[in-house]
Amino acid sequence: MAYQVVIPAAGQGKRMGAGRNKLFLPLDGIPVLIHTLKVFEEDGECSGIILAIHPDDEQAFKQLLMQYGIQKVTSFVYGGKERQDSVYGGVKALAVDGTVLVHDGARPFIKQQTIHELVKAAEKDGAAIAAVPVKDTIKKAEDLQVTETIERSSLWAVQTPQAFRISVLRKAHEEAAKNDFVGTDDASLVERLPHKVVIIEGDYDNIKLTTPEDVYFAEAILRKRQNQGRLSF
Numbered sequence: 001m002a003y004q005v006v007i008p009a010a011g012q013g014k015r016m017g018a019g020r021n022k023l024f025l026p027l028d029g030i031p032v033l034i035h036t037l038k039v040f041e042e043d044g045e046c047s048g049i050i051l052a053i054h055p056d057d058e059q060a061f062k063q064l065l066m067q068y069g070i071q072k073v074t075s076f077v078y079g080g081k082e083r084q085d086s087v088y089g090g091v092k093a094l095a096v097d098g099t100v101l102v103h104d105g106a107r108p109f110i111k112q113q114t115i116h117e118l119v120k121a122a123e124k125d126g127a128a129i130a131a132v133p134v135k136d137t138i139k140k141a142e143d144l145q146v147t148e149t150i151e152r153s154s155l156w157a158v159q160t161p162q163a164f165r166i167s168v169l170r171k172a173h174e175e176a177a178k179n180d181f182v183g184t185d186d187a188s189l190v191e192r193l194p195h196k197v198v199i200i201e202g203d204y205d206n207i208k209l210t211t212p213e214d215v216y217f218a219e220a221i222l223r224k225r226q227n228q229g230r231l232s233f
């Protein structure tokens with residue numbers, strides 16, 4: 001059940017428009033990234049965290065890790081232009097084989113139960129991703145004219161963590177790099193090997209903080225959990 005986790009945290013947060021890496025933004029006074037890291041820091045099954053960061057953020061992140069007592073970060077890697085490049089840098093830093101999770105630093109509300117279900121599924125099938133059923137109707141369009149409505153019953157909104165046997169994820173990134181393929185998630189690289197990817201149904205509140213509205217949603221989720229006594233920093 002032990003696993004390592006690669007946390008891409010090297011983005012610029014352009015869509016958030018905060019003028020800095022959105023992972024420094026406070027939620028109830030605690031930076032987004034610290035909320036995310038604490039879930040893994042406090043999980044006995046997590047054997048190490050590999051953090052992909054922008055060089056400009058290195059000192060600030062290291063100071064936060066000390067301030068909040070995060071001790072499981074085993075290595076820092078510098079992120080790349082795309083999220084995929086940052087994750088690949090983390091994958092290269094993985095020492096031994098076993099199970100690895102890739103989890104966005106911008107998703108602070110992941111639950112340990114989901115993590116453990118993903119690890120078990122990846123140990124069995126090699127690749128497993130968190131996702132939730134789509135609630136909206138999804139359509140394709142060209143020049144703002146609808147071209148197709150996608151049958152909703154088979155659609156899933158995919159999140160992270162995404163869990164993999166390390167050998168599978170490493171091969172997927174190597175093949176993608178060889179073929180100049182860029183995907184928006186790691187599972188898409190594994191699918192094209194091809195390799196089976198299974199879904200573990202997660203939670204709608206496992207949001208990715210992307211645009212300013214997401215900060216309001218995040219504050220509401222945090223309050224809900226604090227009222228349920230789940231969070232006590």
Ligand SMILES: Nc1ccn([C@@H]2O[C@H](COP(=O)(O)OP(=O)(O)OP(=O)(O)O)[C@@H](O)[C@H]2O)c(=O)n1
Nearest residue numbers: 008009010011012013014015081082083105106
């Ligand atoms: N080159 C990149 C781009 C993104 N990320 C990380 O991948 C996660 C998901 O990416 P996203 O939400 O798109 O973050 P940003 O790239 O910062 O956002 P934007 O696209 O709005 O700039 C985030 O934790 C982000 O820090 C990364 O490590 N390296």
Ligand SMILES: C[C@](O)(CO)[C@H](O)COP(=O)(O)O
Nearest residue numbers: 083104158159160184185208
């Ligand atoms: C990996 C991901 O979080 C799955 O939904 C998403 O694809 C990341 O997209 P981003 O634009 O890099 O944030």
